[in-house]
Amino acid sequence: MSDALRLVDAHHHVWNLDHRPQPWLDEAGHEPIRRTFGLDDLRSTATRLIAGRQLTSTVVVQCVTSVDETRELLALADENPLIGAVVGWADLTSPAIGDVLDELRAGPGGAYLRAVRHIVQSESDPEWLQRPAVERGLRAVRERGLGYDVLIRSHQLSQAIRLAERLPDLPLVLDHAGKPPIVRQDLAGWEQNVRLLAGHPQVRCKVSGLVTEADPEKWTIADIRPVWDVLLSSFGPERLMFGSDWPVCVLAGGWNRWAATVEVLLSGCSAIETDAVLADTATTFYGLTSADGRTAPCS
Structure with missing residues (x-):
């Protein structure tokens, strides 16, 4: 497959409940994904073009606050060309x-560590x-x-704006578009802050996780x-990246339904803009270097 036809899913998870518990799955409503999900599940699920x-x-992307989980994900990447x-x-x-x-990068698969994330959405401290x-x-x-993946809810966007101001040379990507309150149909405050955040050129944004906010x-x-x-006009396609948030998206229709939705949303974009959202932005941010998505060793 040529580089022009690459498709990068910039945000997905895997977990093995027999090996590592995921306490957040005990919350009500998560029953459909309260099982083990591995790469073979993703391969068999993500079939829509x-x-x-x-x-x-x-x-x-990490799920729990565990360095051991990160080691496991790096080792998985080392063994699987899809990651x-x-x-x-x-x-x-x-x-x-x-x-x-440094220890993580020196261990098995350490070359594939391209960013860090903390679950700030669970932190009560507004700063x-x-x-x-x-x-x-x-x-x-x-x-x-x-880089740093920013996982926050919409009311925490001011923290991300201050972070972008204080560390202008830290590459940032906003996960799940800052979790806009779609279900409440009240986007004004989210939009204002997203536009302010997008004013900082080091920030990218994942078009992901939206269906579970609806x-x-x-x-x-x-x-x-x-x-x-809002995302397209704020960041432009060159700073947006497609992500599925699989298997969490199973709660709201699954990988293929979200893929079909993204294709419709992209229908007004040029070929170059579509390349950006579906591959190029993620490739640049995460250091993907070849058609099969393998990354260069960290310098």
């Missing part, structure tokens, strides 16, 4: 954060990303040439389109 492209590469990069976890507040990152210890940790991330059983493209329009 988007703009004539089938899935060629993915970015697997082109890993977004892992390490304790940003730890004085040893630099040593931990968690501004804590001195966190900023110190993020500087260690930046110094190692890694009504998971009744959502339509009409519910998603206002969010897409």
Whole structure:
């Protein structure tokens, strides 16, 4: 498959409940995904083409606050050509954060560690990303040439804006578009803050996780389109990347339904713009270097 027909899923998860518990799955409503999901499940599920492209590469993202999980994801990437990069976890507040990152990069699959993420959406501190210890940790991330995935809810977007202001040379990607309150149909505050965040050129945004912010059983493209329009006009296609948030998206229709939705949303975009959203933005941000999505060793 030529580079022009690549399709990168910039955000998915895997978990083995026999090996590592996922406590968040115990929440009500998560019953359909309260089982083990592996790469073979993704391969058999992600069958729909988007703009004539089938899935060629993915970015697997941490689920729990565990360095051991990150080691497992890196080893998985080392063994599976489908995975082109890993977004892992390490304790940003730890004085040893630099040593931990170095150890991860030196271990099996360490070359595939391209970014770090913390589950800020679960933090009650409205200034968690501004804590001195966190900023110190993020500087260690930046110094190692890694990016940072920002996982927040819409009411926390001001933290991301301040982070972008204070660390302008730290590559950032906003996961799930900052979780806009689609189900409430109240996007004004989210839109204002997303546009402010997009004013910082080091920030990218994942078009992912939107269907679970809508009504998971009744959502339509009409519910998603206002969010897409804001993202497209704020970031431009060259700073947007497609992500499935699989298997979480199973709660709201699954990988193929979301893929079909993204194709409709892209219908007004040029070939170059479509390339950006479906492959090029993620390729650049996460350091994917070849048609099969493998990453270059970290420098």
